[in-house]
Amino acid sequence: MTKPPALEARGITKAFPGVLANDHVDLRLAQGEIHALLGENGAGKTTLMNILYGLYQQDEGQVFIGGQEVDIHSPNEAIAHGIGMVHQHFMLIPVMTVAENIMLGVEPRTARSRWLGFIGQLDYRRVESRVRELSSQHSLEVDPTALVQTLSVGAQQRVEIMKALYRQARILILDEPTAVLTPQESEELFQIMRSLAERGTSIIFITHKLKEVFAVADRITVMRNGQVVGSTTPEQATEQQLASMMVGREVLLRLSKAPAHPKEAVLSLENLSVNDDRGQKAVREVTLRVRAGEILGIAGVQGNGQTELVEALTGLRPIALGQVRIGEKTLKETSPRQIMEQGVGHIPEDRQKRGLVLRYSVEDNLVLCTYYQRPFAKGLIIQHEAIEENARRLIEEFDIRTPSARTPAGTLSGGNQQKVIVARELSRPIKLLIAAQPTRGLDVGSIEFLHRRLIEQRDAGYAVLLVSAELDEILALSDRIAVMYKGEIIDTLPAEQATREEIGLLMAGVGGHKTSPARQPVEVN
Amino acid sequence: MDFALIIALMPGVLASALRFATPIAIGAYSGVLCERAAVINIAIEGMMLVAAMVGDLVMLYTGNIWLGVIGGMLASGLLAILHGVLCINFKTDQIISGTVINIFAIGITGFAYRRFLATPTLTRPIPSTLQPIHIPFLAQIPILGDVLFQNRPIVYIMLILTFVLQYVLFKTPWGLRTRAVGEHPLAADTLGIDVYKVRHINVFLGGLVAGLGGVWFSLEQVGHFDMLMTNGKGFIGLAAMIFGKWTPVGSFIAALIFGLPEAIQITMNFYFPHVPYQFLSMIPYVLTMIVLAGVVGQAIPPAADGQPYDKQ
Numbered sequence: 001m002t003k004p005p006a007l008e009a010r011g012i013t014k015a016f017p018g019v020l021a022n023d024h025v026d027l028r029l030a031q032g033e034i035h036a037l038l039g040e041n042g043a044g045k046t047t048l049m050n051i052l053y054g055l056y057q058q059d060e061g062q063v064f065i066g067g068q069e070v071d072i073h074s075p076n077e078a079i080a081h082g083i084g085m086v087h088q089h090f091m092l093i094p095v096m097t098v099a100e101n102i103m104l105g106v107e108p109r110t111a112r113s114r115w116l117g118f119i120g121q122l123d124y125r126r127v128e129s130r131v132r133e134l135s136s137q138h139s140l141e142v143d144p145t146a147l148v149q150t151l152s153v154g155a156q157q158r159v160e161i162m163k164a165l166y167r168q169a170r171i172l173i174l175d176e177p178t179a180v181l182t183p184q185e186s187e188e189l190f191q192i193m194r195s196l197a198e199r200g201t202s203i204i205f206i207t208h209k210l211k212e213v214f215a216v217a218d219r220i221t222v223m224r225n226g227q228v229v230g231s232t233t234p235e236q237a238t239e240q241q242l243a244s245m246m247v248g249r250e251v252l253l254r255l256s257k258a259p260a261h262p263k264e265a266v267l268s269l270e271n272l273s274v275n276d277d278r279g280q281k282a283v284r285e286v287t288l289r290v291r292a293g294e295i296l297g298i299a300g301v302q303g304n305g306q307t308e309l310v311e312a313l314t315g316l317r318p319i320a321l322g323q324v325r326i327g328e329k330t331l332k333e334t335s336p337r338q339i340m341e342q343g344v345g346h347i348p349e350d351r352q353k354r355g356l357v358l359r360y361s362v363e364d365n366l367v368l369c370t371y372y373q374r375p376f377a378k379g380l381i382i383q384h385e386a387i388e389e390n391a392r393r394l395i396e397e398f399d400i401r402t403p404s405a406r407t408p409a410g411t412l413s414g415g416n417q418q419k420v421i422v423a424r425e426l427s428r429p430i431k432l433l434i435a436a437q438p439t440r441g442l443d444v445g446s447i448e449f450l451h452r453r454l455i456e457q458r459d460a461g462y463a464v465l466l467v468s469a470e471l472d473e474i475l476a477l478s479d480r481i482a483v484m485y486k487g488e489i490i491d492t493l494p495a496e497q498a499t500r501e502e503i504g505l506l507m508a509g510v511g512g513h514k515t516s517p518a519r520q521p522v523e524v525n
Numbered sequence: 526m527d528f529a530l531i532i533a534l535m536p537g538v539l540a541s542a543l544r545f546a547t548p549i550a551i552g553a554y555s556g557v558l559c560e561r562a563a564v565i566n567i568a569i570e571g572m573m574l575v576a577a578m579v580g581d582l583v584m585l586y587t588g589n590i591w592l593g594v595i596g597g598m599l600a601s602g603l604l605a606i607l608h609g610v611l612c613i614n615f616k617t618d619q620i621i622s623g624t625v626i627n628i629f630a631i632g633i634t635g636f637a638y639r640r641f642l643a644t645p646t647l648t649r650p651i652p653s654t655l656q657p658i659h660i661p662f663l664a665q666i667p668i669l670g671d672v673l674f675q676n677r678p679i680v681y682i683m684l685i686l687t688f689v690l691q692y693v694l695f696k697t698p699w700g701l702r703t704r705a706v707g708e709h710p711l712a713a714d715t716l717g718i719d720v721y722k723v724r725h726i727n728v729f730l731g732g733l734v735a736g737l738g739g740v741w742f743s744l745e746q747v748g749h750f751d752m753l754m755t756n757g758k759g760f761i762g763l764a765a766m767i768f769g770k771w772t773p774v775g776s777f778i779a780a781l782i783f784g785l786p787e788a789i790q791i792t793m794n795f796y797f798p799h800v801p802y803q804f805l806s807m808i809p810y811v812l813t814m815i816v817l818a819g820v821v822g823q824a825i826p827p828a829a830d831g832q833p834y835d836k837q
């Protein structure tokens with residue numbers, strides 16, 4: 001007799017107003033298996049996981065754990081059934097220690113004070129020794145006394161996994177766990193996953209990155225539009241097949257790209273230093289050049305100064321030291337509007353906060369940078385016909401899927417919101433496009449569109465500065481790659497000579513020669 | 526000035542500083558309880574005022590001061606439940622809810638004062654204040670005994686509360702959950718903690734505590750209710766909470782700093798009548814403004830402070 005599956009979902013259906021998020025979804029997770037759940041944003045992966053974790057209730061369908069049907073109404077019950085979840089955005093409290101985060105909700109009390117109930121004394125020592133025990137058992141390096149806010153992202157993720165293990169989870173759900181990790185950290189995570197699976201933990205691994213599926217999964221289930229479109233194994237599938245299953249049509253995974261023909265420098269940075277909000281140096285003496293007709297990719301793990309660099313270049317943050325030149329002009333205490341008028345387009349990192357006014361309509365968002373100029377304004381009067389006409393044209397050209405031009409931008413999907421921003425920036429006269437994490441959180445289809453668009457802009461003679469934490473994106477698009485680590489550009493390589501491994505190591509701060517004024521890297525044309 | 530005189534006045538000044546610090550500290554503890562669970566409570570002032578009034582009313586009709594204390598605390602707790610329901614369930618702006626309760630408190634206590642308390646038909650018990658308790662032996666210690674061990678009951682309760690709250694907030698499961706709910710409610714929710722329940726209980730407890738601060742005015746200090754007798758002490762309590770970095774012990778020290786000038790002022794009035802008393806009575810309020818303007822170091826509130834939590 002075969003063992004019953006660790007977890008089985010049968011015919012799970014869940015409707016939200018206007019959307020069928022899960023439509024008769026079946027999922028079978030075998031004991032000790034790493035099961036990848038692959039799908040685009042909005043495919044229903046997260047809804048399914050939230051049902052399994054008790055955050056939502058299904059409208060129809062059953063869940064079985066170890067062959068027994070269960071009803072899960074709350075995270076508490078999910079935990080009691082041995083389900084642990086590592087959320088995409090970590091559920092950790094930065095100002096508390098690792099031990100406090102781990103014990104939260106299942107706090108042990110010292111023997112003397114147990115009778116006091118909720119106001120008994122927390123037994124830190126017991127938690128710490130249990131964490132150390134689990135730590136060595138699963139080779140999961142976690143220091144229980146450390147403050148969470150001092151930990152690296154990878155270490156925080158280990159704390160999240162530890163939280164589940166501490167609650168004796170036998171089924172672990174990992175929701176896009178690699179989104180925030182360096183390639184090396186991802187590799188470490190995969191090793192942890194494999195060793196957990198060998199010891200009998202069953203793992204559901206949600207992702208939309210195809211490479212990772214092949215690296216770690218035993219079995220793959222693909223979802224699209226709330227339905228399971230197929231289940232396969234890495235041996236039987238190819239990347240191309242999986243991508244088509246996810247999107248529902250043929251997708252170009254690797255865009256063909258002609259060699260670049262760079263011309264004059266459009267953006268030059270000389271020893272640029274920028275401070276972060278706390279007044280610490282976030283960008284240290286960066287010297288860079290982006291030329292017309294090339295894409296310069298800045299690779300790096302998030303939080304290494306890329307955000308501050310982009311903010312300084314777009315006038316959102318003061319320059320501490322050094323020089324920025326756009327074309328012939330030197331920026332000095334320049335407002336964002338003046339920079340825009342110099343011909344700089346900006347696709348901001350946080351599209352909802354900085355890219356759009358979510359409550360404004362699509363058509364108004366499309367003229368946010370130019371509303372005060374002709375033809376959108378004459379004197380003090382806004383010209384509505386011109387704005388409508390502009391919206392009609394751009395919605396058509398950029399294939400923005402919106403019910404109408406008057407729809408609030410906040411109600412569109414992430415991919416379409418990004419298209420609104422791209423349409424706005426490219427519809428005005430620019431010579432430099434700064435794209436910060438342009439495809440973050442987007443699905444394969446939208447990513448393909450954006451990548452194609454960026455290459456088209458390059459070929460049309462724009463200078464493109466691409467900042468991305470996605471190594472694949474950097475490798476696919478860039479003509480030159482600069483790696484940023486702790487605020488410094490530690491190396492700049494021509495794309496054709498760069499390998500994943502080398503860039504991955506540089507992103508972790510290993511190797512590289514700092515770009516210094518004395519020793520510029522040779523620029524390859 | 527006579528140096529010997531100042532030395533002689535010291536214990537008295539310190540004892541009254543502790544006395545004046547009491548409602549401020551208790552107000553601060555109420556704030557700590559609420560804000561650690563991420564509910565901003567600027568209605569502490571109003572809750573105190575209502576408690577002071579209800580306390581006097583209950584004392585008047587039952588003839589028992591301690592029933593008055595309990596009545597005042599419950600009235601304040603009731604207002605806290607209202608504040609909790611508005612802020613937690615209905616996600617009303619917490620400042621607006623607090624302001625409404627403050628305005629309501631001024632109105633209702635003014636009405637009750639004129640209707641029942643200004644010219645009462647009944648007589649209050651004699652004495653109509655909580656009497657000092659001399660703790661045997663300890664009260665005899667020079668200076669320390671005068672300052673710490675010859676106080677009225679609510680002062681003692683305040684002192685005990687300081688350490689109880691410090692322990693509960695930082696050493697117990699309840700405190701851990703309260704702080705988790707105040708820092709990152711979603712994280713607490715995913716671990717099966719009922720965010721709403723934790724917040725409601727904390728706000729209610731905060732209300733009871735504020736009520737204790739309120740009855741200090743009518744039943745421990747004065748012996749009857751006067752219009753607007755809380756005199757902004759609830760707000761100063763909030764300043765003490767911020768000054769004390771949202772910890773009970775810190776708030777207590779801050780409350781002492783706020784209470785000291787008031788004590789000095791009273792003594793000065795008596796011994797040095799030529800110094801205009803207005804200058805000293807300004808000090809607590811000026812200090813409050815300085816603290817709230819963020820001059821005294823950077824105080825970091827709980828991360829989710831003031832934000833309602835949306836359950837999925």
